[in-house]
Amino acid sequence: MHYPLEFTPQRLHRPLFNFFLLLTIAIFGIFYFIDQPLQTSAAPSGTVSFELARTPETARSILDSWDANARLIAAFGLGFDFLFMPVYALALSFGLLLAGHGKANWYRRLTMWMGWGAFAAALFDAVENYALLRVLIGDVDTVFPLVAAVCALTKFTLLLFGICTAAIGRMAR
Numbered sequence: 001m002h003y004p005l006e007f008t009p010q011r012l013h014r015p016l017f018n019f020f021l022l023l024t025i026a027i028f029g030i031f032y033f034i035d036q037p038l039q040t041s042a043a044p045s046g047t048v049s050f051e052l053a054r055t056p057e058t059a060r061s062i063l064d065s066w067d068a069n070a071r072l073i074a075a076f077g078l079g080f081d082f083l084f085m086p087v088y089a090l091a092l093s094f095g096l097l098l099a100g101h102g103k104a105n106w107y108r109r110l111t112m113w114m115g116w117g118a119f120a121a122a123l124f125d126a127v128e129n130y131a132l133l134r135v136l137i138g139d140v141d142t143v144f145p146l147v148a149a150v151c152a153l154t155k156f157t158l159l160l161f162g163i164c165t166a167a168i169g170r171m172a173r
Contacts, residue, residue: 003097004115013098020091027084034077040065047077051152059135059145078129085122092118092162099169114162121158124151
């Protein structure tokens with residue numbers, strides 16, 4: 001098995017990582033502003049609260065705390081997130097490719113697997129967004145809140161583990 005982005009010329013790894021990292025940070029900043037109207041007492045963490053609602057009752061409580069404008073903003077955020085997914089996956093995967101370069105074989109294998117994990121996280125994010133969109137349009141009393149929560153937890157776990165793996169590799173020259 002190979003790194004997911006190993007086919008790119010090695011001289012481009014760092015510039016592509018920097019580009020996608022900056023783009024990730026910029027989009028993350030946009031999400032910060034998009035999320036402000038979604039933070040309510042029922043959803044103190046805004047979109048993240050909605051992603052992790054888990055039960056129809058919690059999802060309904062969050063939806064009830066949002067007015068029509070907030071629901072439109074939430075829908076926009078879900079759509080915008082589809083643009084964000086490949087950006088953060090590419091940033092993390094390039095970061096892991098760089099982190100594994102010149103390291104011990106076990107660590108290179110770990111960074112390779114986590115590079116694929118970044119793209120798996122984006123796929124879980126896509127399924128999560130579909131489930132959240134279904135909840136947002138009214139399919140609250142279904143399995144969709146649970147599907148969204150399981151996908152969100154899986155996504156966050158993969159991303160966090162990937163970020164930690166890349167950071168450790170960066171610190172251990």
